[in-house]
Amino acid sequence: xxxxxxxxxxxxxxxxxxxxxxxxxxxxxxxxxxxxxxxxxxxxxxxxxxxxxxxxxxxxxxxxxxxxxxxxxxxxxxxxxxxxxxxxxxxxxxxxxxxxxxxxxxxxxxxxxxxxxxxxxxxxxxxxxxxxxxxxxxxxxxxxxxxxxxxxxxxxxxxxxxxxxxxxxxxxxxxxxxxxxxxxxxxxxxxxxxxxxxxxxxxxxxxxxxxxxxxxxxxxxxxxxxxxxxxxxxxxxxxxxxxxxxxxxxxxxxxxxxxxxxxxxxxxxxxxxxxxxxxxxxxxxxxxxxxxxxxxxxxxxxxxxxxxxxxxxxxxxxxxxx
Amino acid sequence: xxxxxxxxxxxxxxxxxxxxxxxxxxxxxxxxxxxxxxxxxxxxxxxxxxxxxxxxxxxxxxxxxxxxxxxxxxxxxxxxxxxxxxxxxxxxxxxxxxxxxxxxxxxxxxxxxxxxxxxxxxxxxxxxxxxxxxxxxxxxxxxxxxxxxxxxxxxxxxxxxxxxxxxxxxxxxxxxxxxxxxxxxxxxxxxxxxxxxxxxxxxxxxxxxxxxxxxxxxxxxxxxxxxxxxxxxxxxxxxxxxxxxxxxxxxxxxxxxxxxxxxxxxxxxxxxxxxxxxxxxxxxxxxxxxxxxxxxxxxxxxxxxxxxxxxxxxxxxxxxxxxxxxxxxxxxxxxxxxxxxxxxxxxxxxxxxxxxxxxxxxxxxxxxxxxxxxxxxxxxxxxxxxxxxxxxxxxxxxxxxxxxxxxxxxxxxxxxxxxxxxxxxxxxxxxxxxxxxxxxxxxxxxxxx
Numbered sequence: 001x002x003x004x005x006x007x008x009x010x011x012x013x014x015x016x017x018x019x020x021x022x023x024x025x026x027x028x029x030x031x032x033x034x035x036x037x038x039x040x041x042x043x044x045x046x047x048x049x050x051x052x053x054x055x056x057x058x059x060x061x062x063x064x065x066x067x068x069x070x071x072x073x074x075x076x077x078x079x080x081x082x083x084x085x086x087x088x089x090x091x092x093x094x095x096x097x098x099x100x101x102x103x104x105x106x107x108x109x110x111x112x113x114x115x116x117x118x119x120x121x122x123x124x125x126x127x128x129x130x131x132x133x134x135x136x137x138x139x140x141x142x143x144x145x146x147x148x149x150x151x152x153x154x155x156x157x158x159x160x161x162x163x164x165x166x167x168x169x170x171x172x173x174x175x176x177x178x179x180x181x182x183x184x185x186x187x188x189x190x191x192x193x194x195x196x197x198x199x200x201x202x203x204x205x206x207x208x209x210x211x212x213x214x215x216x217x218x219x220x221x222x223x224x225x226x227x228x229x230x231x232x233x234x235x236x237x238x239x240x241x242x243x244x245x246x247x248x249x250x251x252x253x254x255x256x257x258x259x260x261x262x263x264x265x266x267x268x269x270x271x272x273x274x275x276x277x278x279x280x281x282x283x284x285x286x287x288x289x290x291x292x293x294x295x296x297x298x299x300x301x302x303x304x305x306x307x308x309x310x311x312x313x314x315x316x317x318x319x320x321x322x
Numbered sequence: 323x324x325x326x327x328x329x330x331x332x333x334x335x336x337x338x339x340x341x342x343x344x345x346x347x348x349x350x351x352x353x354x355x356x357x358x359x360x361x362x363x364x365x366x367x368x369x370x371x372x373x374x375x376x377x378x379x380x381x382x383x384x385x386x387x388x389x390x391x392x393x394x395x396x397x398x399x400x401x402x403x404x405x406x407x408x409x410x411x412x413x414x415x416x417x418x419x420x421x422x423x424x425x426x427x428x429x430x431x432x433x434x435x436x437x438x439x440x441x442x443x444x445x446x447x448x449x450x451x452x453x454x455x456x457x458x459x460x461x462x463x464x465x466x467x468x469x470x471x472x473x474x475x476x477x478x479x480x481x482x483x484x485x486x487x488x489x490x491x492x493x494x495x496x497x498x499x500x501x502x503x504x505x506x507x508x509x510x511x512x513x514x515x516x517x518x519x520x521x522x523x524x525x526x527x528x529x530x531x532x533x534x535x536x537x538x539x540x541x542x543x544x545x546x547x548x549x550x551x552x553x554x555x556x557x558x559x560x561x562x563x564x565x566x567x568x569x570x571x572x573x574x575x576x577x578x579x580x581x582x583x584x585x586x587x588x589x590x591x592x593x594x595x596x597x598x599x600x601x602x603x604x605x606x607x608x609x610x611x612x613x614x615x616x617x618x619x620x621x622x623x624x625x626x627x628x629x630x631x632x633x634x635x636x637x638x639x640x641x642x643x644x645x646x647x648x649x650x651x652x653x654x655x656x657x658x659x660x661x662x663x664x665x666x667x668x669x670x671x672x673x674x675x676x677x678x679x680x681x682x683x684x685x686x687x688x689x690x691x692x693x694x695x696x697x698x699x700x701x702x703x704x705x706x707x708x709x710x711x712x713x714x715x716x717x718x719x720x721x722x723x724x725x726x727x728x729x730x731x732x733x734x735x736x737x738x739x740x741x742x743x744x745x746x747x748x749x750x751x752x753x754x755x756x757x758x759x760x761x762x763x764x765x766x767x768x769x770x771x
Contacts, residue, residue: 065439066414066415066417066418067414067417067418067435067436067439067441068439068440068441069418087739088734088738088739153587154584154587171581171583171584171587173586173587174581174582174583174584174585174586174587175583176583176746176748259407259590260407261590263586263742264582264583264586264742264746265738265742265743265746265748266738277734280411280414280415281410281411281414281733281734282410282729282730282732282733282734283727283729283730283733283734284414286418
């Protein structure tokens, strides 16, 4: 680079050469200042993200007993154990997939429904928006999960209501059929952030389309399916990818509601909870935990990739305006 | 010999420190070295203590810490308490980061593992020098903290598994309280009878508790782990299969015990939520006899309880053993292990401190302390002292230390692969028992290479 610069300036003479050198100095100085300004983020990124991620990749090929600090290279042993010798791992995979594949569509459907209602609402829109968004702000917190456990416990609010209307008491959290549904319900309840994004998306759709459709005699349903839905596909696409990633990584809710065990019978043993149990729990092996985390990364990447690849068949980008 | 020497040491040191209070401690019936601050008397010393347990334990332990500080104003004490599961998560992370507290609490399986991994400070030097006074502690109990010929911890109190029986419920049901020699056959009859006569569960939660696995085999005169620790000591699954079948009969046919889904709701909650405390069952499982204190406190003074030993197999022996309820140990990260050892000494030997602790962590191991406590024991403590005295006449030997990997098996195999699926009915007892045995053998072989 230096030589190129020098060659360039040698052609045009001494004056420009000094200018160029000055410029280079200036450029260097500017860059240095730039790096200095982003250094807090840079240090954080290296120290808290990049280096730990790289370390965990290396650890995933080891047996790392964090109690004794003993690290032993075991090659692909962790992955072999995961896929062939650990029945609990597959129960964790099952619980996570079930949760993700049921809660994400339900949540998006619900978010879209509420967004559409809010879009058409004329009064107090701000208030409603705040109210419906609130669960998403508090949703990931421990306090809400604790409250959830109370509501669905044997003598909790839900059972009181069931008895009130003449139904039988159910053990929501202890029953292997129901436990995961309490978590799915909690996830769906936190529809606030996709709802806001949908709302923004709805506002982007030009009103003329609807007016034109009305003149042509289209009803509310065909307006929704023929105009709203196609024009909203980019937003649906975005929400789908984000929510799927989030749901694969759900931890707090399952940890609190199941008391950190994934009970009953591992039906709420979400993947990240199992990673945590294996990394920090009894018989802690950080190597095995890291290996599981990396498999999760690959799986999430794969799902995201599939959605991206499929997007050209169903996501409609409105380019006519340009 | 040791004692005389250290007493002289004590006099010299305390005179040097010029602390009058220490002399009064010397005059106590224990004649111990309780307040014998080593040469660092004037220096400020930090001590950190973390334990697991409920609110009652937190309150009394805090009081004892305050008492110790009053006698040793140079010690700056910080402490934390957590639930059992959170405790191990936190302490495991602290072990990884070399940030363990000075003093920590241990159970029997973890003590063996942590000692073998060099995370705990051996206490032998302090026992020899008299900082920890073992004079009034029976030698059997002294060795309960011994791993590979070194003592790594002191027992915080003696304990045994047992069954808490609601005497009022037995009376209402018109059923005699069974004798200590009862068998599992008797047990099943009693549970059914109580449930039929009272309309509540005959027995509460954890009839599948992991400790029973060992107790049941011990009743057949088989210790659960092979002497070399590389495998289980049995190939015949019948005893544990029969036990699970009994549980399924009581749960699914007689409805005499709660369904597991009912149980799973309460077993991570505190004493106030337990079935026996709420009068929902007539008997319940005690993972440690010391838990009676918390249970009875939660239930109220007007109730009447007795601890019964776990039933034995037909023609078998009593498989229960008296063991430490928990240990207090000094970690390798302690900057002041000697002061930490002083606190342990205070914890087990000081009468005043133990009157506050009042057997909540098990029956005191110091005989002088125990006598002082027995003199004015309340009902729960009396019931515990009585139970351990009965058990001392007829019980199995405490086998210690456990091989490595035991805690892993107990948490990651026994419940998720065996007990829970059987009770939920997703696996047959026979198949699950084979899985349990095979997976356990694999872990033991791997961990004890």
